[in-house]
Amino acid sequence: MRVGLGYDIHRLVAGRKFLLGGVEIPFDKGPLGHSDGDCLYHALTDALLGAAALGDIGRHFSDTDPRWKDADSSIFLKETVKMLKVKKLSIENIDANVLLETPKLGPHFPKMIQNLSKILGLEKDRINLKAKRGEGMDAVGRGEAVAAQVVVLLSEKM
Numbered sequence: 001m002r003v004g005l006g007y008d009i010h011r012l013v014a015g016r017k018f019l020l021g022g023v024e025i026p027f028d029k030g031p032l033g034h035s036d037g038d039c040l041y042h043a044l045t046d047a048l049l050g051a052a053a054l055g056d057i058g059r060h061f062s063d064t065d066p067r068w069k070d071a072d073s074s075i076f077l078k079e080t081v082k083m084l085k086v087k088k089l090s091i092e093n094i095d096a097n098v099l100l101e102t103p104k105l106g107p108h109f110p111k112m113i114q115n116l117s118k119i120l121g122l123e124k125d126r127i128n129l130k131a132k133r134g135e136g137m138d139a140v141g142r143g144e145a146v147a148a149q150v151v152v153l154l155s156e157k158m
C-alpha cells in the first residue's frame, strides 16, 4: 500500500469560470490559474503522483508551459492515471476536504464524484468529498480563495 497527500489553493477573482471537480459552480468569481484552476483536480493529481513517488504536478504539467494555458485539468488526472498503470498501481480510495466559504458545495458533490469515478475508473463508494468553511478567518474564510486537501491510498498489483 502507498499513501499520497495533495494540497492546492487558488485565489478567487472576478471574470473567471469557477471549475471545481470538473463542475462549473455558478458564482461571480473563479480561481485564478494558468490552467482552468480546478484545485480539487490539482490536489488529487499531486496526491496520486506523491503516492506513486512521481514528484508533483509542476514537474509533469508546468504552469509555464503554453500547452496547459487554460487547460482542462482533467487532462492532468488522465495522464496521471496512465502513469499509475505503467507502475502497476491501482487506487483503493480517495478522501478530500474542499475549502470554500461560499457558495455551498454539497449540492455539487454528487456530480464531482461522478466525474472523478469516470476519469479514474474507480467506484463512487471509494471517493469521499467533504466541504469545509474558513469561518471568516483565513483567505478561504474571507472568500478570497478556494483550496483542497486530498489523501489517496494506492495498492501495488501482484
Ligand code: MG
Binding pocket: 008, 009, 010, 033, 037, 038, 039, 042
Ligand atoms: Mg493549482
